[in-house]
Every structure is written in structure tokens, then in C-alpha cells.
Amino acid sequence: MKKALIIGGGIAGPVTAMALRQAGLEPIVCEAYDDVAGTQIGAYLTVAVNGLSALALLNAHSIVTEIGHPSGTLSFSTSSGKHITDMPIGGTLPDGTVTHSVKRRDMYRALNAEAARRGVRYEYNKRLVNATPTAQGGVSATFADGTTIEADVLIGADGIRSRTREIIDPTAPKAHFLGIYGLGGFVTDRSLHDALGLRPGVYSMIFGKKAFFGYFVAPDGEIWWFANMPRSRELSRSESENTTPAQWRDQLVALLWADRGPAARIVAATPDDTFVPGFNQYDMPTVTTWHNDNMVIVGDAAHAVASSSGQGVSMAVEDAVMLATCLRDIPDTATALAAYEDRRRERVERVVAHGAQTSGDKASNGFGRLLVRLVTPYFLKKAAKAGVAPLNWMFDYRINWGPEHLAPGQPVIDRSR
Ligand SMILES: Cc1cc2nc3c(=O)[nH]c(=O)nc-3n(C[C@H](O)[C@H](O)[C@H](O)COP(=O)(O)OP(=O)(O)OC[C@H]3O[C@@H](n4cnc5c(N)ncnc54)[C@H](O)[C@@H]3O)c2cc1C
Structure with a gap:
């Protein structure tokens, strides 16, 4: 049985592990942190139907639908409270499943718990520092704790700052700061609902004058929110450690205060213990080398899709x-x-290009441009009028699990649905 060493226990790591086990390989996941890795950044994720359909091939999409909530439509409005348009996020799978929103912390925990339950071996606090080919045609990985593990193949699912990417190609591009901090939080105070006219199930995006704000009211009434605020330089580790939730809250409320709508009051009502402090947001130039003879990258390590596209997890x-x-x-x-690269690159680059287009130019001072592009009611209205159809290529993509799928002459992708 081929042994596969997977670096990273985020999203791509546990899913690759479950897929490889189902394919008859022996996966081991090595995660740099303890089992709460990934829970510190970002509040929630939207998992699109194409990602859910790929998870269904592993009998794993119910992991998301059980802990998340259906959120098939986005509602956009301006800083003055004017509704711009509603936009669907993908269609419906044959079993009725639509795009879901899920708390990031819950998603990481649930996927890794399920992979472990299916028998995948996990090594926590195991940070990859180097990997070299062995004489037997395999790979030997070295970790920060001084230990080594040998395997037939090493799979870097180690995110946007991937060490595996660097090992495969020392000249590979690095992630670059977008000029945006992300923040988020959760509010259980239901008294806000009446005061602010909030409706459960609605997923709203507000183009504030100084910050972008998105919120989702879960069926149980809890409010999930995220915000993007412009910043000229990267947040350092010490700034991050020394800024309290109250300080982040004050900064963000000050940016949102002049906008009409519920944003500032939702942020002000977020308790410290559910406040997701500011974090840097990054972009990735095209990575030209995804693999060598026995190492390969998957997920954000290979291609970071704009967070605004909601396709990072699905990719x-x-x-x-x-x-x-x-x-x-x-x-x-x-x-x-x-x-693998042959069958993925074209698709992924199309999704990345689409994400970049809808997010505007994310160059160093990209936030202004991002808002200008996104805030354009014409752009959004045009997209909404066209419905989800022009994006069928993105949401309706399906992978066949069957082995005949890869036989010579067989189509790789079933786009029939
Ligand atoms: C603010 C924000 C909002 C987003 N919203 C959405 C959304 O709504 N929908 C969506 O689909 N996507 C969204 N994304 C993108 C999504 O989060 C990523 O595409 C997804 O997490 C990629 O998964 P991954 O497993 O490749 O990387 P990650 O989730 O980053 O996981 C990488 C893992 O590797 C570990 N690791 C790193 N280096 C090492 C090492 N040297 N050794 C061992 N382990 C290591 C890390 O600790 C981590 O656990 C968003 C991203 C951001 C920043």
C-alpha cells in the first residue's frame, strides 16, 4: 500500500486523507499546530455546491450540511442602506443540497475528526521544514522537532504560505499582502433582530464607505459577521498579540459608524470571546510548478482563490x-x-481569474479599487439579472470517482449536469 504524507490539517489535508484512504492508500496527516489550528483566522466560510458535490464522492458532504446552514443567495446593499440586488450562489444538487455557510472552526474540527474516525493517522505539532527524495524513489520529510518520516509521496496541503511549495520550487512566488485586514465575530443577542430588522437565513453584503461588511443570520438567530478594513501595512505578530478585542471593536465601529444599516451595531454588540481579531489577507500569484516526481501541492498552497469568490474550500x-x-x-x-496537474490547472486558473475579476485589482492599495469595482451597482445588477447561468461552469463542475474516468480516451470531467 502506497504511503502518503500529507502536510497540513486545514481543509485540503483531511479531505485529501479521506480521499486517499478511499482510494486504497495509507495517508498520514502532519499538522504544524495542535488540533485548534485554523480556528483563529476568519469567522465563517461559504462552501459552494461544487465543493459539496466533490465531498459527496467521499460520503462526506453531510459533515458540512450538519454543522452549517443553507445560504444559497447573497443580498448586496450600499452604505446608504440601498438594496442593490440579490445573487444566487450556485444551484441545487440532486439530493436538494445548496451552498452552505459554516463556522470555520467547526469546519476544520469536523473534517479532521471525521478523517481520524475513518482511521487516518494524525501527528500534531509537526511542522515540515524540509523534504528530500530517497534512494528508493520515495521522500523523506524532516520536521521542526528533529524527527523524520518517510513515504512514497508527500502532499503539501499547507496553505498559502506553503513550505512544500518552496521545497518543490525555491523560486516559487510567495503570498503577498492585499492591504486588507479581515475581522469577524458571532452575536447571540437576539434583541438586535427587532431593533435592526434582521431576518434569519439572509446573507447580506454591505459596501460601507470605509470598510466592507458581510453578515449572515443563522436559523437559530445567531448573527455571523465578517469585515474587511483597509490597512497600508501588514499586521505584525506583536501587534496582533497586543491588540485586544475591545481595541479591534473600537477601530471597526469607527469605520462603520457613518454607514446606514446594522453593521456598526452588530460589531459593537460582539462579545470579546466571540470576536475574531484582525488578520492579514493575502493573495498568491500563479504558481507555475505544482509537483516534482514525488511531492505535490493542493489547495491554497497551489492557488489562492480570492476569498470574495467563496471557492477556496471547493477548489x-x-x-x-x-x-x-x-x-x-x-x-x-x-x-x-x-x-493531477493536467486535470486541475485549467479549471483552477479559470476560477482564480473569475475571483480576481469580481474582487477588482488587488494590488497594494487594492481596497479602494476593490470597493469601486464591487460597489458598482451596474456590475452587480447585470450579474444578478443574468442569474446563476453564466457561472454554471463554476458551480456545475463534477468529478467522477469511477476508475474508468481516468482510462485513456475517457473524458476526465463529467459536465453533463
Ligand atoms: C477571510 C477569509 C475568508 C474566506 N472565505 C471563504 C469562503 O467563504 N469560502 C471559501 O470557499 N473559501 C474561503 N476562504 C478561503 C479558504 O479559507 C481557503 O481556500 C481554504 O482554507 C484552503 O484550505 P487549505 O487546506 O489549502 O489551507 P489552510 O486552510 O490554510 O490549511 C493549511 C494547514 O496547513 C498547516 N501548515 C502550514 N504550514 C505547515 C507546515 N510547515 N507543516 C505542517 N503543517 C503546516 C496550517 O497550520 C493549516 O492547518 C477564505 C479565506 C479567508 C482568509
């Missing part, structure tokens, strides 16, 4: 499933990794 999940089918069906590891 990571699709990568994981496709990689597993390649490693299952193609005995030679180097050929399998090349086939």
Missing part, C-alpha cells in the same frame, strides 16, 4: 478528490502527479 476539495483518483489509477507516482 481545495476538488483538488483532493482528483489527486486521489490519479494516485489510485496511475501506478507511477510521477506520472500520477503530472496527470
Whole structure:
């Protein structure tokens, strides 16, 4: 049985592990932090139907639907409270499943718990520092604690600042700061509902004058929110450690105060213990090398999709499933990794380009441009009028799990639905 060493226990890591196990390989996940990794950044994620359909191939999409909430439509408004338009986020799977929103912390925990429950071996506090090919055609990974693990293939699911990407290609591009801090939080105080006219199930995006604000009212009434605020320089570790939730709250409320709508009051009502403090947001230039003979990257390590596109998780999940089918069906590891890139690159680059287009130019002072592009009612109205159809290529993409899928001459992707 081929042994696969997976670096990273975020989203791509546990899904790759489940897919490889289902494909008959022996995966081991090595995560740099303890089991709360990934829970500190960002409040919640939207998992699109194409990602849910790829998870369904592993019998794992109920992991998301059980802990998340349906959120198939976005509602956009301006800083003056004017409704711009509503926009659907994908269609409906045959079993009725639509796009879901899920708390990031819950998603990381649930996916990793399920992979472990299915028998995947986990090593926590295990940070990859280097990896080299072995004489036997495998790979030997070295970790910060001085230990080494050997495997037939090493899969870097280690996120946007991937060490694996650097090992495969020392000249690979690095993530660059977008000029935006993200923040978020959760509010259980239901007295806000009447005061602010909030409706459960509604997922709103507000183009504030000085910050972007999104919120979702869960069916149980809890308010989930995130905000993007412009900042000229990267938040340092010490600033991050020394800024209290109250200080973040004050800064953000000051930016949102002049806007009409519920944003400032929702932020002001967020208790310290559910406040997600500010974090840097990054972008990734195109990564030209995804693999060598026995190492490969998946998820954000290979391609960071703009967070505004809501496709980062789905791309990571699709990568994981496709990689597993390649490693299952193609005995030679180097050929399998090349086939994986071949089958993924075009799709991923199209999604990345779409995300970049809808988010505007994310150059160093990109926030202003991002708002200008996004706030344009014409752009949004045009997109909404067209409905979800022009984005069918993104949401309706399906991967076949069947082995015949990779036989010579067979189509790789079933786009029939
Ligand atoms: C603010 C924000 C909002 C977003 N919203 C959405 C959304 O609504 N919908 C959506 O689909 N996507 C969204 N995304 C994108 C999504 O979060 C990512 O695409 C997704 O998390 C990628 O998963 P991953 O497993 O590739 O990387 P990650 O989730 O970053 O996981 C990488 C893991 O690798 C570990 N690691 C790193 N280095 C090492 C090492 N050297 N050794 C061992 N382990 C290591 C890390 O600790 C981490 O656990 C958003 C992103 C941000 C920043």
C-alpha cells in the first residue's frame, strides 16, 4: 500500500486523507499546530455546491450540511442602506443540497475528526521544514522537532504560505499582502433582530464607505459577521498579540459608524470571546510548478482563490478528490502527479481569474479599487439579472470517482449536469 504524507490539517489535508484512504492508500496527516489550528483566522466560510458535490464522492458532504446552514443567495446593499440586488450562489444538487455557510472552526474540527474516525493517522505539532527524495524513489520529510518520516509521496496541503511549495520550487512566488485586514465575530443577542430588522437565513453584503461588511443570520438567530478594513501595512505578530478585542471593536465601529444599516451595531454588540481579531489577507500569484516526481501541492498552497469568490474550500476539495483518483489509477507516482496537474490547472486558473475579476485589482492599495469595482451597482445588477447561468461552469463542475474516468480516451470531467 502506497504511503502518503500529507502536510497540513486545514481543509485540503483531511479531505485529501479521506480521499486517499478511499482510494486504497495509507495517508498520514502532519499538522504544524495542535488540533485548534485554523480556528483563529476568519469567522465563517461559504462552501459552494461544487465543493459539496466533490465531498459527496467521499460520503462526506453531510459533515458540512450538519454543522452549517443553507445560504444559497447573497443580498448586496450600499452604505446608504440601498438594496442593490440579490445573487444566487450556485444551484441545487440532486439530493436538494445548496451552498452552505459554516463556522470555520467547526469546519476544520469536523473534517479532521471525521478523517481520524475513518482511521487516518494524525501527528500534531509537526511542522515540515524540509523534504528530500530517497534512494528508493520515495521522500523523506524532516520536521521542526528533529524527527523524520518517510513515504512514497508527500502532499503539501499547507496553505498559502506553503513550505512544500518552496521545497518543490525555491523560486516559487510567495503570498503577498492585499492591504486588507479581515475581522469577524458571532452575536447571540437576539434583541438586535427587532431593533435592526434582521431576518434569519439572509446573507447580506454591505459596501460601507470605509470598510466592507458581510453578515449572515443563522436559523437559530445567531448573527455571523465578517469585515474587511483597509490597512497600508501588514499586521505584525506583536501587534496582533497586543491588540485586544475591545481595541479591534473600537477601530471597526469607527469605520462603520457613518454607514446606514446594522453593521456598526452588530460589531459593537460582539462579545470579546466571540470576536475574531484582525488578520492579514493575502493573495498568491500563479504558481507555475505544482509537483516534482514525488511531492505535490493542493489547495491554497497551489492557488489562492480570492476569498470574495467563496471557492477556496471547493477548489481545495476538488483538488483532493482528483489527486486521489490519479494516485489510485496511475501506478507511477510521477506520472500520477503530472496527470493531477493536467486535470486541475485549467479549471483552477479559470476560477482564480473569475475571483480576481469580481474582487477588482488587488494590488497594494487594492481596497479602494476593490470597493469601486464591487460597489458598482451596474456590475452587480447585470450579474444578478443574468442569474446563476453564466457561472454554471463554476458551480456545475463534477468529478467522477469511477476508475474508468481516468482510462485513456475517457473524458476526465463529467459536465453533463
Ligand atoms: C477571510 C477569509 C475568508 C474566506 N472565505 C471563504 C469562503 O467563504 N469560502 C471559501 O470557499 N473559501 C474561503 N476562504 C478561503 C479558504 O479559507 C481557503 O481556500 C481554504 O482554507 C484552503 O484550505 P487549505 O487546506 O489549502 O489551507 P489552510 O486552510 O490554510 O490549511 C493549511 C494547514 O496547513 C498547516 N501548515 C502550514 N504550514 C505547515 C507546515 N510547515 N507543516 C505542517 N503543517 C503546516 C496550517 O497550520 C493549516 O492547518 C477564505 C479565506 C479567508 C482568509
